[in-house]
Amino acid sequence: MTAFLLSVTALVAYFFGSISTVNLTSNLIFHRDIKKEYPLDNLGITRFVKDFGIKGLAKFLGVEAAKALIPLILGGILLGIVGHADIGRAFAMFCMALGIVFPIMYRFKGSTTILAVGLGAFFIGSGVGFATLVVFLAVYFATRYVSLAKLAATLMMCLVTFMMIDTPFVKYLVLLTALVVFIENRHGIARLLKGKEKKFRYRKDISYMFDE
Numbered sequence: 001m002t003a004f005l006l007s008v009t010a011l012v013a014y015f016f017g018s019i020s021t022v023n024l025t026s027n028l029i030f031h032r033d034i035k036k037e038y039p040l041d042n043l044g045i046t047r048f049v050k051d052f053g054i055k056g057l058a059k060f061l062g063v064e065a066a067k068a069l070i071p072l073i074l075g076g077i078l079l080g081i082v083g084h085a086d087i088g089r090a091f092a093m094f095c096m097a098l099g100i101v102f103p104i105m106y107r108f109k110g111s112t113t114i115l116a117v118g119l120g121a122f123f124i125g126s127g128v129g130f131a132t133l134v135v136f137l138a139v140y141f142a143t144r145y146v147s148l149a150k151l152a153a154t155l156m157m158c159l160v161t162f163m164m165i166d167t168p169f170v171k172y173l174v175l176l177t178a179l180v181v182f183i184e185n186r187h188g189i190a191r192l193l194k195g196k197e198k199k200f201r202y203r204k205d206i207s208y209m210f211d212e
Contacts, residue, residue, distance in 0.1 A: 005078045006091060013071035013092040017099025020111065021064045029059055061115065068116040071096050072123045086124075086165075090173035093120030097180040113181055114150055121157045124174060127164050132157040144199035147188030154181045 022035045030052065038048040049057055071092045079088025097117060101110040118136070122129030136153035140146060161174045182189070191197040 002079075002082050002084075005081060005088070009071070009075045009078050009088055009092050010095045012074055013095035014099035016067050016071045017096035017116065018103030018105055018110075019067060019099075020103070020106065021060065021067060022111070025060050025063050029063070030056065034060075064115050065119060068096060068119045072120060076123070084169075086167055087169050087173070089120070089123040090170045090177075093117065093123065094173045094177045094180070096120070097177050101180055101184045110184070113184055114146075117154070117157070117177060117181060120177070124157070124161055124170065125164055128157055128160045131160045140200075145192065145197055146200045147185050147197060148192055150181065151185060151189070154178045 026032060026034050034048065038044040038051075052059075072089055075088035075090075075092025076085040077088070079085055079091070093116070097113050097120075099110075100113045100116055102108045103110050118129075118132060121132040132153045135156040136149045139152040140149035143149070155178070158174055158178050162171055165171060165174075188197060
């Protein structure tokens with residue numbers, strides 16, 4: 001029974017993780033190829049907010065959040081049947097991270113785990129989630145390096161999990177999730193070590209006000 005529930009959780013979480021939020025929202029909400037028109041950098045995000053507004057950004061993040069919440073909730077419900085809801089949520093987070101970083105339908109070329117793992121941390125424990133969020137924001141605003149903030153927050157998630165969570169399997173699954181995050185950011189780590197990583201600052205683009 002437990003093996004079956006884990007299998008269902010793994011399939012659902014991996015599937016939802018592998019769905020591209022960019023492609024999904026491009027086709028269903030924005031009706032434009034946002035991956036091509038709005039690269040994930042300062043200029044791209046500035047132009048995206050200019051064209052679609054804060055509401056557009058909220059819609060995008062809402063889809064990304066829903067994509068993460070469904071498997072996290074389902075994993076807890078399914079494994080809760082056998083009394084291991086905490087393991088179900090942690091397992092869903094791990095499988096979802098695998099789907100995001102290594103999506104088979106996109107030839108294993110994935111996207112970022114930042115929101116999915118951030119939400120997953122809260123499902124591990126509220127203390128874990130808040131500590132992860134605080135460290136991410138603190139490191140980001142201190143350095144403006146998103147990759148460094150993500151890595152620091154991931155390490156904090158592991159540390160607080162080992163301090164606050166008693167279930168060994170949850171701890172192992174959080175460590176495996178962290179490993180996926182570090183693999184995802186391997187190029188960012190190399191750029192950070194070489195001093196070539198780009199800082200991210202959102203700056204409101206007002207040049208369009210002078211367009212004819």
